[in-house]
Amino acid sequence: MKFIQNVFWFLLIIIFWEVSSRLNLVNQYLLPPFSKVAERLVLELFTGYLGLQVLNSLKLVILGVLMSFGLASIIALMCICSKTIESLVSALCTIFNPLPGIAVLPLLMIWFGVGNGIMLALIVHGVLWPLTTNLLVGFRSIPTVYKEWAKNIGLSPVNSLLHVQIFSVMPYLVAGLRVGWGRAWRALIGAEMVFGMIGTVGGVGYYIYTNRAYANVTNVFSGVIVIIVIGILVEQAFRLLEKNTTVKWGMSDES
């Protein structure tokens, strides 16, 4: 139902866009009709430069999210083992969680120069802190009954972790990944634009930025639409994941 409603509004907006541009209610150069953008989008995506740049960005963000996931898991494990580390990590999260990655970008550039390494650092910064924070909260809120059950039947701490506690943390894990991915994706696009000026690293942000320089508004729109579509698809993937895990288990509501 919600899906149908969304499609309805999408279509309405697209029709409105198309008509206002075709009838010259707005300058066609500034707002090219949707049909033209769509045509260009397909062309650029499959035969032109855009497809390559999208892959570039996605590759980075997937790699970065995986790295952060591994790192956050290791940190969370260390926190379970030691209260001192937990207190340190929680302080670090408090400091770095509110810090937008793009704000430290100039510093990273001075330190490390320009390259894919910086982009990864930026993505990891975006994902790591919210994910770690969530995992810590998740582990702290595991219901005592589950832990005691594991203890009662004589499971070792490792087995208790693998078979009981990790599942219990699932809702927090998914929520953390969701927030983290959003931040990382935004930071990445932003950084690509910043680097667009230098022109060493590609990506969708870079693509949009250079096309602005060539005053190619249709291409700029293509890039923006790709970003929107990727955002929607990833959101759907998270929903699907939730639907088949935490929602199915009655541990969280459908979002």
Added chain:
Amino acid sequence: MNVLHNISIDIDNGEFVCILGHSGCGKSTLLRIVAALEQPDHGRILVDGVSHRYPNREVILLGQDFNQLLPWKKIVNNIVHPLRATRKISNRKAAKERALELLSAVGLSGYSDYYPHQLSGGMKQRAAVARALSLEPKVLLMDEPFAALDDVTRKQLRVLVRNICEQHNVTTLFVTHNIEEAITLGNRIVVMGKLAGAMRGVVLNEAYQKPDEKDLRIRMRSKILDYLENQ
């Protein structure tokens, strides 16, 4: 703080002993100590003459929390998993058969593929009983498992638990603050003091398994009340 002291009781194999007391008298702490989930400052727990200091599947504790089943496992797997994890039954197929057997014994045959959140509170407690018994513990500890249920369900479950524990010949310690429940279930009833956290006395339940003998029940009741109120 001194929660419990001077607790001493011998329980025979297959006995159903109720521990009765006001809330806050240390009943739950006592069960947790028996399960080795807490360590006592003094004294020890012997199971079959062997000191029970580390929790294991020989002594299983079942609480009143409806959400003690693992929500991410189907009902049947909530039973299969501990069976295999404790190496009680390693073979998956055999473990599943055993799980289904027990589910049918507690009246949940059709619900093996449901997730816990899809069941009512009473059904979840039935499943928890099945899960505990599947491990064939020497001692089953129940901490007011039906306290949060409605009256009708509670009465049904009392009968179920008494019968099933008898069938499986499992020694049971059942904590309750409800005198009727204690008289219905236990062949002996341990009465705890209000403040001191000590045993007031052990009553041999003459009304055990004689639900129709009202006079006997009333007599038992007044005997227990004497212990409860004379501090």
